Amino acid sequence: MNQEVLDNKVTPEEYFAILAQERDLTPKEVMQKRIFEKEFLENCEKYSYHLSQATEDVYGEYHNKMAALISKENKTILEIEAVEKYQKWVLDMENKENKEVIVRKLSNDKGGYINATIILVMILNIGFIIAMTLLGSK
């Protein structure tokens, strides 16, 4: 975790206090809000199997908002930045998932290769034993 994240990590109570501000947020508050929300998204991915209904709703709404933002024409500079960050985050998640699938597939493939070798050796051994038996009986 880099220093910027460590310096701007906030508790849920501090985050909600930032949300409750009526005025424009300071740059530090903007950073703290972003870091908290990023952590929320990453943890929703990590714990997707166990999320409460409320968490799933909010997480789903976030994805829907981003999808709507992606298809919006005439985006502001901030919106373009937000979409790029979101798309990069989705791509990173997909790459991570694909790497895990590839590692699992390679392990299975290696296992299959080893199994085939063992079976071949067994067949050759049995064949050798049968041949020796037949030769011995003559």
Added chain:
Amino acid sequence: MSGNSNKEINAAYVASWKEKNPKLLELETDGKYLKYKNEKLDISNIYMQDVLINPNTFNDIPYMEVQDLFMIIKLHVYAIHVKEKQLQEKVRRLKEYEPRSIG
């Protein structure tokens, strides 16, 4: 439901989880706050049983690691607050558009 009974119910849920899963003994609560290591989470405005509506969470409580359960509850608290803010915003907008009474 009064605030006090909600605290008692939340505390009872956490106590029952700790009985089922000794790994959760690190969680402490008085019903108002949930504490794990040096983190404290305000749970006074949530219903702990809502976390169990997901059958995966309900079934996995006896096996779950304490940091995982704490994070799932933390995410739930965050989501409840976000939904509350959304509702407050909707109410504010509706009030703005309420027709004014004549006379």
